[in-house]
Amino acid sequence: AEASDGDEKAAVRAYFNSTGFDRWRKIYGSTDDVNRVQLDIRLGHAQTVEATLRMLRDAGPLAGTTICDAGCGTGSLSIPLAREGAIVLASDISAAMVSEAQQQAEAAFSVEPANSPFQMPKFEVSDLESLNGSFDTVVCLDVLIHYPQEKADDMIAHLASLAKKRLILSFAPKTLYFDFLKRVGELFPGPSKATRAYLHSERDVEEALRKVGWRIRNRGFITTQFYFAKLVEAVPIGSTA
C-alpha cells in the first residue's frame, strides 16, 4: 500500500538520519570508497551544483543576496554560495545532514583567506514545508525525487511563497525512457533502494509553478550514466528582472 503523506515524510526523514545519511554523505563527499555507480552519481550531482551556481551568478554577484537552500544535504551548494558572500539559510529535514553541512562549512571557512567574503550560513533542521521567511532566491536540489507529484505541487507552492525573485529546482525527469528505466529498476529492488524515487514531468512542475503565478525562465538538463536531473529556474510571471 502507498504510504500516506505524513508517513512518507517520516520515512524520508528516518532514512536521511540513518542509512541514507551514510550513503549520501559518501556520494557527495570526495573519498575513494565509492562504487562505480556512486561515483557516477557524484559527478552528475556536481554538474547540477555547477549549473545552479552558473544560473545564480547570471543575475549578478551573489554577495549580500539572501538564499534559502531547502534540503541542503551536506552543504554541496550552501558552502560555495557562502564562499561568495551570499547570506544562506541551509535547512534540511535530517538533523544528521544539517550537522554534517555545518561541520563542512566550518572546515571550509577555516581555510579561507582573511579577506574572504565567506558568510557562515545559518543552519536549521526543518522540513521545507515548515520554513518561513523571505529570500531573494530559493533553491531546492534533488529533493522532489522523494515525493509524489501531489506532494511536490504543495512543496513547489510553498517554496515559491518564500522567494522574492527566483526559485531554482531540480528533479528527476519523467519521460517515457526514464519511466521505463525506473519500472525495470523496481523489478530488481537492491539493498540501496531504501526509499522509492518519484519522477516528475516538466509539464507538471511547470503547471504547479503557473498555479502560484510563476513561470520557467531557464532550463538545464544534466545526465550521466546513472544520474538524471532537470534544472529549472522560475520567476514570478510578469517579472522582467
Ligand code: SAM
Ligand atoms: N540538496 C542537496 C544536494 O543537492 O546536495 C541534498 C540532496 S539529497 C538527495 C535530498 C535531501 O533532501 C536530503 O538531505 C534529505 O534529508 C532532504 N529532504 C527530504 N525531504 C525533505 C523535506 N520535506 N524538507 C527538507 N528537506 C528534505
